[in-house]
Amino acid sequence: MRRGLFLALSAVMLLATTSLALSAQTLVYTRKPDAKNGKTIYEGGCIACHGADGKGADEKLTEFKRPDTWPDFTRCDQTTPEPNSAWKAVIVNGGPYLGFSTIMPRFRDLLSNDQIDDVVAYIRTFCTNQHWPRGELNLPRAIVTEKAFPEDEVVWSTGVNGSGAPGFETHVIHEQAFGTKGQLEVDVPWQFQNSNHAWDNHIGDITLGWKQVMYSNLHSGSIFALQGGILPPTGSTRLGGAGTTTFEPFASVDQLFKTNTWIQFQMGADLPVDTKKSPQSLFWYTALGQTLSPDNRLGRQWSPMVEFLATRDLVDGAKTDWDIMPEMQVTASKRQHVRVNVGVRTPVTDTAGRSPQVYFYVLWDWAEGHFWNGW
Secondary structure, three states, X not given: OHHHHXXXXXXXXXXXXXXXXXXXXXXXXXXXXXXXXXXXXXXXXXXXXXXXXOOOXXXXXXXXXXXXXXXXXXXXXXXXXOOHHHHHHHHHHOHHHHOXXXXXXXXXXXXXXXHHHXXXXXXXXOOOOOOOOOHHHOOOOOXXXXXXXXXXXXXXXXXXXXXXXXXXXXXXXXXEEEOOOEEEEEEEEEEEEEEOOEEEEEEXXXXXXXXXXXXXXXXXXXXXXXXXXXXXXXXXXXXXXXXXXXXXXXXXXXXXXXXXXXXXXXXXXXXXXXXXXXXXXXXXXXXXXXXXXXXXXXXXXEEEEEEXXXXXXXXXXXXXXXXXXXXXXXXXXXXXXXXXXXXXXXXXXXXXXXXXXEEEEEEEOHHHOOOXXXX
């Protein structure tokens, strides 16, 4: 228990001390951006390439061939998932800063900070559907706690036993957004365990899930989603499979604060059809962190965070298992569409038979381009 408390305090101190050295990624404005002034600036220069309608000027009138990453500002599925910081970084430093084409020049010597903010505000007006959740609410992904924002990404996540019998479990997770607020998720786990000096491996229980955003508000920094999942008994019971179909409903609530600290909360249940083979259980997870970035909040993102994880079987006499997991997510590519995260999950209560585990993942936001692009 003391070790768990020590880790928790260490993680909180890490968040506090790191924030003194870097600025948070979420932009803070000293004035409200003026979209009307942004339109004047856009029509005075940007229109030559990006067109009056935001879809791009007639290629016959331009001197270059459009790259595959050419933006269409009217496409809400392209514009709303991006935070203002991403748009501003490209305008300030040019396309190559985030791994895009050299066709996009830098404007840091031509426009003031306020003028660039105004242009970004005007670009936002090309998307006329206001039901899409904004990219600022797309908080960093924790290793265990699921967030509320609908994603287009693939995650390769692995947990390795830190002590006891050697073993690890890898998850390949595909998430794809549909419409303004929906997301399909497919999670395929593979388990490897060493018993009596012999390795055994088998696919785990696959998860098929649907997430639906029920509420999002950029002004309050809040987003709320519900998800329902079904896990058919594809896994080996010897390696942790439930042996019966399991339903997994849960709710996710994320909150971004003005101090640029954020918190994610997930609560749900695992409800197997045959409780004789696997007990029903509840889980509630919380992730606390902050996204940090140098270069006036436009550079590489560092996201120190700590997760508090609790699970409890719904049987008489069951104990609640509490774990703590300090971790760090970092953007690996210039485009920030490839991220890595490393953390250590340590049992705090009911530690008998539960060893620490080292977790890491590689995340690829495939909507931003191929994995090998944007580096």
